[in-house]
Amino acid sequence: xxxxxxxxxxxxxxxxxxxxxxxxxxxxxxxxxxxxxxxxxxxxxxxxxxxxxxxxxxxxxxxxxxxxxxxxxxxxxxxxxxxxxxxxxxxxxxxxxxxxxxxxxxxxxxxxxxxxxxxxxxxxxxxxxxxxxxxxxxxxxxxxxxxxxxxxxxxxxxxxxxxxxxxxxxxxxxxxxxxxxxxxxxxxxxxxxxxxxxxxxxxxxxxxxxxxxxxxxxxxxxxxxxxxxxxxxxxxxxxxxxxxxxxxxxxxxxxxxxxxxxxxxxxxxxxxxxxxxxxxxxxxxxxxxxxxxxxxxxxxxxxxxxxxxxxxxxxxx
Numbered sequence: 001x002x003x004x005x006x007x008x009x010x011x012x013x014x015x016x017x018x019x020x021x022x023x024x025x026x027x028x029x030x031x032x033x034x035x036x037x038x039x040x041x042x043x044x045x046x047x048x049x050x051x052x053x054x055x056x057x058x059x060x061x062x063x064x065x066x067x068x069x070x071x072x073x074x075x076x077x078x079x080x081x082x083x084x085x086x087x088x089x090x091x092x093x094x095x096x097x098x099x100x101x102x103x104x105x106x107x108x109x110x111x112x113x114x115x116x117x118x119x120x121x122x123x124x125x126x127x128x129x130x131x132x133x134x135x136x137x138x139x140x141x142x143x144x145x146x147x148x149x150x151x152x153x154x155x156x157x158x159x160x161x162x163x164x165x166x167x168x169x170x171x172x173x174x175x176x177x178x179x180x181x182x183x184x185x186x187x188x189x190x191x192x193x194x195x196x197x198x199x200x201x202x203x204x205x206x207x208x209x210x211x212x213x214x215x216x217x218x219x220x221x222x223x224x225x226x227x228x229x230x231x232x233x234x235x236x237x238x239x240x241x242x243x244x245x246x247x248x249x250x251x252x253x254x255x256x257x258x259x260x261x262x263x264x265x266x267x268x269x270x271x272x273x274x275x276x277x278x279x280x281x282x283x284x285x286x287x288x289x290x291x292x293x294x295x296x297x298x299x300x301x302x303x304x305x306x307x308x309x310x311x312x313x314x315x316x317x
Contacts, residue, residue, distance in 0.1 A: 007029070007309075007316065010312065011027065012027050013233070015266070017263065027308050027312060028294070033061060033063055033285065034063075036239070037232055037286075038052055038315070039206070040315075050315050051208065055210035058210040059242075064284065065215060067246050069282060070245070070281065072227075072253075073095075074278065075095055075099040075130065075257050076093035076097070077255065077260065078099065080105070080115075083115050087119065088122075090118075090119050091122050092260075093257055094276065094278050096123065096127050098128075099131075100119055102116075102132065113152045116129060116131075116149055132160045133145075133159060135161045135162070138168065139171045142163055142168075156179075160182075169182055180200070182198035183202045183203075185203050185204045185214070185217075186208075194223060202225075203217065203218060203225055203227050203228065205229075205239040208243075224249070225247060226253075227247070227256060228256070232258075233259075234287060236286075241273065241280050241281070241283070242283070245282030259272060266289040267287045267290055
């Protein structure tokens with residue numbers, strides 16, 4: 001792999017988030033067959049950054065497996081914004097499903113409820129709502145919050161990772177009727193019976209180590225699988241779409257409507273993976289970056305560039 005990809009010359013980028021502070025950073029890697037994105041999240045472990053690098057080098061070296069569908073349905077990604085903006089984001093997406101971030105307000109769930117009500121109004125009665133809590137709650141808080149959400153907007157498709165541990169998820173699942181989704185991209189923890197703690201399995205391509213590894217993991221799980229994103233650029237997001245396109249069955253819209261969470265992209269607007277009619281196209285490889293956009297979003301701080309170079313070297317080792 002070291003002879004196929006020039007890691008030391010890789011492009012380092014930072015794209016601001018569209019609806020909050022900070023930026024999504026990462027590295028674009030060019031292989032002989034195309035491009036990939038290495039953008040592990042802050043705080044990632046050594047094993048996680050290694051899997052991210054495997055995912056980033058896969059499309060440019062060994063390519064992705066053949067898809068079984070040409071387009072995949074996706075959910076609009078609604079961050080922790082006010083209710084007016086939440087409704088606008090749903091309407092702009094064209095999606096029939098919305099994934100709404102909840103649990104981020106330290107003052108309680110009132111803003112979550114208002115956001116969900118606005119999303120329900122924008123989707124209409126026939127739309128589907130799912131919640132993403134990122135493991136922020138204990139069992140008692142999750143039970144109360146889910147009850148309040150159902151009272152406000154009706155049925156929820158599922159709640160993703162409302163609690164942190166498998167034991168907490170299992171206890172919560174016995175208390176509520178809303179389906180529970182668990183993130184299992186790194187594999188099923190030893191000794192855990194996944195069907196006792198979750199109704200849906202969530203896979204993220206970067207954390208899983210690429211499309212092939214994600215597909216093999218899905219084959220070991222006797223639960224419906226949903227592919228999720230961590231707000232990558234189109235180059236990274238294309239891998240998640242490829243995984244969703246290769247899954248034998250797809251029972252839910254995938255949580256891949258995240259391109260709108262970024263204020264820009266590294267590919268041309270016509271190639272950017274924004275949903276059209278609630279779907280994204282499955283491609284054999286990611287689009288190539290646009291040089292002008294790469295220049296616009298390039299990190300210029302030498303220390304930050306070197307930080308990313310060291311992280312790539314760590315992942316290689």
